[in-house]
Amino acid sequence: MENCFLWPEREILASLPPLLPDDGGRPERGRRDRTSQSSPGLYALNSPPPPKFTAMSQSLHLVSRSPHFTFSALSSAHKASLLASPCRIPASSSFPCNGVLSLTASISDSSSPRVVVSDNGSGSVRAAAAVADSAASAAIEVDAVTEVELKENGFRSTRRTKLVCTIGPATCGSEQLEALAVGGMNVARINMCHGTREWHKRVIERVRKLNEEKGYAVAIMMDTEGSEIHMGDLGGASSAKAEDGEIWTFSVRAFDSALPEYTINVNYEGFAEDVKVGDELLVDGGMVRFEVIEKIGPDVKCLCTDPGLLLPRANLTFWRDGSLVRERNAMLPTISSKDWLDIDFGIAEKVDFIAISFVKSAEVLNHLKSYIAARSPHGGISVIAKIESIDSLKNLEEIVLASDGAMVARGDLGAQIPLEQVPSAQQKIVQVCRQLNKPVIVASQLLESMIEYPTPTRAEVADVSEAVRQRADALMLSGESAMGQYPEKALAVLRSVSVRIEKWWREEKRHEAMVLPPVGSSFSDSISEEICISAAKMANNLGVDALFVYTHSGHMASLLSRCRPDCPIFAFTTTPSVRRRLNLQWGLIPFRLSFSDDMENNLNKTFSLLKARGMIKSGDLVIAVSDMLQSIQVMNVP
Ligand SMILES: Nc1ncnc2c1ncn2[C@@H]1O[C@H](COP(=O)(O)OP(=O)(O)O)[C@@H](O)[C@H]1O
Ligand SMILES: C=C(OP(=O)(O)O)C(=O)O
Numbered sequence: 297m298e299n300c301f302l303w304p305e306r307e308i309l310a311s312l313p314p315l316l317p318d319d320g321g322r323p324e325r326g327r328r329d330r331t332s333q334s335s336p337g338l339y340a341l342n343s344p345p346p347p348k349f350t351a352m353s354q355s356l357h358l359v360s361r362s363p364h365f366t367f368s369a370l371s372s373a374h375k376a377s378l379l380a381s382p383c384r385i386p387a388s389s390s391f392p393c394n395g396v397l398s399l400t401a402s403i404s405d406s407s408s409p410r411v412v413v414s415d416n417g418s419g420s421v422r423a424a425a426a427v428a429d430s431a432a433s434a435a436i437e438v439d440a441v442t443e444v445e446l447k448e449n450g451f452r453s454t455r456r457t458k459l460v461c462t463i464g465p466a467t468c469g470s471e472q473l474e475a476l477a478v479g480g481m482n483v484a485r486i487n488m489c490h491g492t493r494e495w496h497k498r499v500i501e502r503v504r505k506l507n508e509e510k511g512y513a514v515a516i517m518m519d520t521e522g523s524e525i526h527m528g529d530l531g532g533a534s535s536a537k538a539e540d541g542e543i544w545t546f547s548v549r550a551f552d553s554a555l556p557e558y559t560i561n562v563n564y565e566g567f568a569e570d571v572k573v574g575d576e577l578l579v580d581g582g583m584v585r586f587e588v589i590e591k592i593g594p595d596v597k598c599l600c601t602d603p604g605l606l607l608p609r610a611n612l613t614f615w616r617d618g619s620l621v622r623e624r625n626a627m628l629p630t631i632s633s634k635d636w637l638d639i640d641f642g643i644a645e646k647v648d649f650i651a652i653s654f655v656k657s658a659e660v661l662n663h664l665k666s667y668i669a670a671r672s673p674h675g676g677i678s679v680i681a682k683i684e685s686i687d688s689l690k691n692l693e694e695i696v697l698a699s700d701g702a703m704v705a706r707g708d709l710g711a712q713i714p715l716e717q718v719p720s721a722q723q724k725i726v727q728v729c730r731q732l733n734k735p736v737i738v739a740s741q742l743l744e745s746m747i748e749y750p751t752p753t754r755a756e757v758a759d760v761s762e763a764v765r766q767r768a769d770a771l772m773l774s775g776e777s778a779m780g781q782y783p784e785k786a787l788a789v790l791r792s793v794s795v796r797i798e799k800w801w802r803e804e805k806r807h808e809a810m811v812l813p814p815v816g817s818s819f820s821d822s823i824s825e826e827i828c829i830s831a832a833k834m835a836n837n838l839g840v841d842a843l844f845v846y847t848h849s850g851h852m853a854s855l856l857s858r859c860r861p862d863c864p865i866f867a868f869t870t871t872p873s874v875r876r877r878l879n880l881q882w883g884l885i886p887f888r889l890s891f892s893d894d895m896e897n898n899l900n901k902t903f904s905l906l907k908a909r910g911m912i913k914s915g916d917l918v919i920a921v922s923d924m925l926q927s928i929q930v931m932n933v934p
């Protein structure tokens with residue numbers, strides 16, 4: 297028994313190179329390879345399923361003849377409601393006929409099986425594949441980096457956790473951007489708190505050009521500045537050192553000429569009125585601390601009590617008797633007039649995501665979404681709510697519900713609540729997002745030391761691991777990629793830690809039993825949810841190689857992603873912008889593909905296109921779902 301534990305342990309050590317641009321590790325074996333698994337030790341540890349393979353192929357054939365198969369994929373609650381009220385299925389729904397009877401009828405109609413369990417040699421399949429082959433115009437687009445990763449590692453070991461990189465002076469050039477794309481960046485974030493719109497526009501253009509010319513699908517996220525209180529630009533200096541015992545002046549005056557020595561500009565006009573003598577002033581959530589000792593008109597004199605480096609535009613908070621002071625600054629609008637101009641810029645540039653800083657309630661998100669909808673009718677922009685204030689924690693559920701996704705913005709959050717409360721807040725936010733089916737990004741200081749050093753601390757690796765283990769959709773780099781010395785190395789660490797922890801977690805089979813409450817508002821939505829939950833469960837139980845989802849809006853893909861299945865999810869969508877936005881969601885490999893309502897045709901076309909590119913092979917076991925036809929199909933790739 298001990299050996300069984302030693303073997304995989306050794307494999308882990310052997311395949312874990314030191315901070316390793318390589319995703320480390322061997323390909324996880326596909327379903328068919330498992331039968332030839334030569335090392336029984338792995339299975340002794342993992343305790344899954346040599347017997348399952350034989351049982352599985354038998355049950356597949358059995359299942360193909362069972363008219364109840366699709367039906368049993370629905371939960372008993374929905375079965376009951378389907379039976380009780382067939383007329384609730386809207387006539388416009390994508391069911392082939394109306395209501396429940398058609399569901400059973402179509403299943404028992406063997407010429408048009410809704411549950412297709414491969415009969416690989418079937419002439420009709422081959423003929424259809426030939427048709428698909430000849431339709432060479434129907435090309436398929438997938439991220440060039442993902443394609444290489446799929447081919448090299450086998451698709452069961454592709455990375456499920458998505459990676460967001462903040463672009464700054466260290467990474468704004470085309471070559472640096474390309475290096476990040478190659479390194480696995482799924483989303484490039486631009487922070488409107490820094491730089492000019494022209495600067496950001498050039499970054500967007502470079503990313504788009506790389507996507508077009510090199511076949512990447514990097515999405516763009518624009519992050520608003522928000523109405524936070526922050527310091528000015530330090531008169532052009534890249535930083536300033538504040539030493540213990542020094543007295544600095546924080547002023548709301550506009551200085552025409554150079555800043556006087558030991559003077560800091562503050563962007564919030566009410567600052568001098570709001571602070572009181574004795575308050576504690578925190579720069580960047582405590583990286584430097586001051587005590588307010590005197591107020592003289594617009595100037596506030598402060599004594600440095602914790603020395604440190606002041607960075608341009610660093611965030612400021614002030615505390616009284618151990619609590620954050622939120623006086624009039626709490627009344628500042630979430631979206632400032634400058635933010636609205638930035639949002640107009642984002643809409644004009646067709647960014648994929650707009651992240652809103654310091655969200656306090658759902659109201660502002662609803663307002664913004666209607667603003668965007670009126671100006672960008674194609675609906676190509678998702679709104680991400682940054683959870684980084686006390687108010688956003690108080691109103692977490694309504695905010696997440698009103699958003700298209702959320703960010704655990706730990707930088708500012710840690711300046712607004714005690715640091716020791718940040719981990720539980722993170723866990724809660726990740727969980728709420730998962731339950732409400734919204735993608736969630738864990739951000740800030742994941743690899744902070746890598747701004748200066750080429751290797752992360754062990755504690756940072758543990759922090760990244762925890763976010764991956766919580767199954768957050770995405771991890772984000774801030775200063776590490778924007779202005780650090782080792783942006784690519786930092787990205788490589790996120791990548792290798794993600795892949796390693798995901799694999800470990802699958803092998804350990806310690807999947808959390810998270811209850812996924814219904815999120816749909818219509819009956820048709822509920823059916824989609826149940827189908828996805830069932831398909832994901834089947835995929836795990838049968839050990840399938842991939843889930844395929846055909847989706848116009850991306851919704852069905854996100855429902856599958858929410859289930860966090862063991863196998864990757866190939867998400868096919870017709871729209872490039874949907875494809876880019878799916879890049880933020882856990883486990884999804886987005887493809888652009890034009891497809892029809894004819895699922896059999898879609899599948900055959902997909903199989904032949906993916907086979908031609910060496911991304912799947914005959915015999916791979918696939919489960920397919922779609923938002924055109926509410927069905928689950930199980931088949932081997934012909
Ligand atoms: N567009 C930019 N131009 C210049 N510096 C930037 C830019 N974006 C980010 N940075 C630098 O990277 C650091 C980390 O980025 P980020 O976390 O997004 O901002 P912040 O520190 O203001 O929260 C910033 O403090 C800033 O020094
Ligand atoms: C991501 C964050 O926001 P920003 O970097 O814009 O301050 C944060 O506060 O953690």
Ligand SMILES: [K+]
Pocket residue numbers: 487488489519520521522653
């Ligand atoms: K910001």
Ligand SMILES: [Mg+2]
Pocket residue numbers: 653684705707708
């Ligand atoms: Mg912030």
